[in-house]
Amino acid sequence: MSWTAHLPILPVLLPAATAVALLALGDARRRASRSLSLSSTALGLLLALALLRQADGGALLVYRLGDWPAPFGIALVADRLSALMVLLTSAVALPVVLYAATAGAPAWDARGRHFHALFQFQLMGLNGAFVTGDLFNLFVFFEVLLIASYVLMLHGLGRERLRAGLHYVVLNLAASALFLLGLALVYAAAGTLNLADLALRAPQVAGTDARLLQAGALLLLVVFAFKAALVPLSLWLPATYSAAGAPVAALFALMTKVGVYAIWRVHGVVFGAGADGASGASGAHALAQPLLLPLALLSCLLGVAGAMAARTLARLVAWLNVASVGTVLAGLGLYGAAAWGAALFYLPGSTLVVALLFLLADVVGQRRGEAGDALEPVPAVRQPAWLGGLFLLGAxxxxxLPPLPGFLGKVLLLQAAAGHPAAAAVWAVLLLMGSGALIALARAGSVLFWQAQEPPAPARPSPPFPLPGAALAAVLLLAAAGVALSVAAAPVQRYARAAAEQLVDVGGYAQAVLPQAGGAQPHSTRPYTGRVEGAQP
Structure with a gap:
């Protein structure tokens, strides 16, 4: 059996094993812990690239743990969307863990206990959520990443961090309880939680069971909307993310994307009948589909309004994260293959730039004394060219704005909205959001790098470079990844469109996962038979 047959589970097992090893090493052997964590995260990036290459061939990689057939056993499934999200997780995680190990005095990972072990557990939860093939294990992986995030949120302590962390923990515990209740209702109505099986059974549910299924689907939508920070469940995010440590906040940029992914998988495909949205599970689509687009557009508006009112750079970036989530979900809410492909094209670029800006907010704050990243004039740091240039790139x-991926993704979304009844609203909101974000970032940039006050006394010289070498490399890696998306825009767009087309084929997904539907044997791959123009067969 080829090792590639195990690719769906390796992104889960690798960080899990690394976390256990890091706990055994302890914090006393910090250099060894850093080396192990960095090496494991780099290896995870290579595995994610291999998984993406396999998925790009059109194959659905199915891994059945214990050889138990689905839907009775645990199945991990990697398609184009899953592979893209696993690669995005690794692309953000590697620069972030490098930054945490080198930036600051002391470095971020030295400000609390077991940073790297918790970091790896969170990677385990993120990757598991993206490759799981059933709703219950989606809940399990949600809890793994949330438990790790609770401790990471409080890493380094501080009064503001403790206050925001307490709210974060309580709200997520409540959401987890709703998640379990929603799962119970769905299982009671459909008799399954396997995503492939549920997509086939749900349209056949009728009578009282159909009402239970609708209630369960709506509860799951509330939970996923909270995780994604969709209006009106988004007000917790700015305070939480701005209070967290910079590497933690950068990693948390992926947390909202888990919620987006779950909405896409469950309410876009299983309960939405694919990108056409024409038929759904016992009317569950009729409850969720009309809500997604207006709530997404409201999230865009609220996010940019919060960014314009923000008084610190970290809080501004947190609000822009809300706006970026709204943009992606607007594409989902349009329910069309072109719109889904545009949203998938926009998603990785927006995540990378949010992570980049969170790290830059920390760098700026460390070099402005007591003012930190507050948007108020203070004495300028020496040689701000590195920081200003990177901030301009992210902004x-x-x-x-052209030619970076944010511009290309929005253009594709605007084109996809043509002919939709809400096309005028989508155009107005996305253009207004872009203008508002530009104003907010221009104001922040002018205050941070232009409107400098004269120092009251001779100031201690700033370092010759804004960052230590390794930390600077971490920031540049995130910036380079965003630029690379623009350079490779054509193949990335083809991949995103192929992923959208693959999501529509509910029957092909079920055929690969379920033996009774003619699926593949355990630990094997079944070629995806759908055809997408410009994609490999």
């Missing part, structure tokens, strides 16, 4: 991308 141009997230505001949606």
């Amino acid at each position: 141009v991308s997230i505001a949606g």
Whole structure:
């Protein structure tokens, strides 16, 4: 059996094993812990690239743990969307863990206990959520990443962090309880939680069971909307993310994407009948589909309004994260293959730039004394060219200016909205969001790098470079990844469109996962038979 047959589970097992090893090493052997964590995260990136290459061939990689057939056993399934999300997780995680190990005095990972072990557990939860093939294990992986995030949120302590962390923990515990209740209702109505099986059974549910299924689907939508920070469940995010440590906040940029992914998988495909949205599970689509687009557009508006009112750079970036989530979910809410492909194209670029800006907010804050990253004039740091240039790069991308991926993604979304009844609203909101983000970032940039006050006394010289070498490399890696998406825009767009087309084929997904539907044997791959123009067969 080829090792590639195990690719779906390796992104889960690798960080899990690394976390256990890091706990055994302990914090006393910090250098060894850093080396192990960095090496494991780099290896995870290579595995994610291999998984993406396999998925890009059109194969659905199915891994059945214990050889138990689905839907009775645990099945991990990697398609184009799953592979993209696993690669995005690794692309953010590697620069972030490098930054945490080198930036600051002391470095971020030295400000609390077991940082790297918790970091790896969170990677385990993130990757598991993206490759799981059933709702119950989605809940399990949600809890793994949330438990790790609770401790990471409080890493380094501090009064503001403790206050925001307490709210974060309580709200997520409540969401987890709703998650379990929603799962119970769905299982009671459909008799399964396997995503492939549920997509086939749900349209056949009728009578009282159909009402139970609708209630369960709505509860799951509330939970996923909270995780994604969709309006009106988004007000917790800015305070939480701005209070967290910079590497933690950068990693948390992926947390909202888990919620987006879950909405896509469950309410876009299983309960939405694919990208056409024409038929759904016992009317469950009729409850969720009309809500997604207006709530997504409201999230865009609220996010940019919060960014314009923000008084610190970290809080501004947190609000822009809300706006970026709204943009992706607007594409989902349009329910069309073109719109889904555009949203998938926009998603990785927006995540990378949000992570980049969170790290830059920390760098700026460390070099402005007591003012930190507050948007108020203070004495300028020496040689701000590195910081100013990187900030400009991030601002141009997230505001949606050419030629970076934010611009290309929004153009594709605007094109996809043509002919939709809400096309005018989508155009107005996305253009207004871009203008508002540009104003907010221009104001922040002018205050941070232009409107400097004269120092009251001779100031201690700033370091010759804004960052230590390794930490600078971490920031540049995130910036380079965003630029690479623009350079490779054509193949990335083809991949995103192929992923959207693959999501529509509910029957092909079920055929690969379920033996009774003619699926593949355990630990094997079944070629995806759908055809997408410009994609490999």
